Amino acid sequence: MSRAIALIDGNSFYCSCERVFDPKLAAVPVIVLSNNDGCAIARTAEAKALGIRMGEPYFKIRDLCRRQGVRVFSSNYTLYGDMSARTNAVYRDFSPRVEIYSIDESFLDLSDVRERERLELARDLRATVRAWTGIPTCVGIGPTKTLAKLANHIAKSIPELGGVCDLSDEDERAAWLCRVHVGEVWGIGRASLAKLEAMGVDTVADLRDLDPRPVRKAMTVVGERIIHELRGLACLPLELLPAQRKGCAVTRSFSKRIEDRATLEQAVAAHATRLGEKLRRGGLGTNHVSVFYHTSEHDRGEPMRSVSTTVTLPEATNDTLALIKAARLGVEKTWREPGERPWRYSKAGVVTTDLMLLETSPRALIGQLDRERSGPLMAAIDTCNVRFGRGSVVPARAGLEEKRAWSTKFEMRTPRYTTQLAELPTAQAY
DNA sequence: TCTGGGGTCCTAGGACCC
């Protein structure tokens, strides 16, 4: 039987999560903002129709939102992550072979389903996800991941299709590929689009018919792969096991500018604390911690400064206290006392790019860290923070969440309906 | 007259994704 991959994704996923818990949002425009309530990163169809663009800064559209009755939310990643897990649980009922690609997208292997039954299964899948989780979705099917993504795009943009599209049939596929702009292809971004347009490419079919060799010259092997995938030749396998992650970062813009060293050190300590939590969840460790902080490019006419440095540890660790020490050392090494006009820092982060499994990582001969003590201590902290909420136990260096003046803003955040007992939604019957 | 050749590893930067 022929290979068939389905891509299913949540429509305006973050907005849909908010709608699940507030029926009054059903027919009104809704947007969800990025960290710090900075930009619109999810918009419902109604919001898109008002001209609100992806990534548009909120301060530019605040008036529009007020005038048009757009409901605006801070992002609530705890809620979205949990809703994502619920949708994936439903997907697994339909195919045991699922690749979770992002928080709102998964690939399903439907190769075992007869071609003429695939659309029906896709409709059933959508209906079940909607009934069991409340999330509306679209499904695209094709012989390769790239074609499944394209089918999903078609399903989403043509309402008459009812949220499903199958490009398995070669003739139907050829007809569709002539009708879709090449910029919609997965992997074609701004730079590649400019190159392709210069080569006279307009539709997806034009790209499919190009000679792969010159494309490889212009767009590397990535471009060549896309052509083969569009022709139905699979180059991208389904990744059923999540790959071990290679890097990990915690970076945040401040809700207000920072000028003094003590506050900056507190911020990087808080980021390092979060970094430790993330590493421990995967049993990973690192022996290089990079620290950066910089002023904002939007502060025109002010003194600018951008700093980045790497601190090396004697051996890999995920101990929060060791990570904090490294991060603070990074600030100490690079801090410069301000002159008459101080630098007003807007963002800081801690970054690691060389993660390894802690258990099997080599030990240092000199400067060995005390893993026998660190492990149980970190485990105890993590347990407290799971049971009593994140931030219940933090190192003193990182400061208490409530007292961090620079903390990220989430002024319009909804409750964590599904993961905190104290924040369960309530329903009233009259 | 007359430059070695072939290999690995690392890093920075570009591009793209959600």
Next chain:
DNA sequence: TCTGGGGTCCTAGGACCC
């Protein structure tokens, strides 16, 4: 006043080795 965060992959070029 107010402009996100966190990833992956690929390539070119330099350093280094024998």
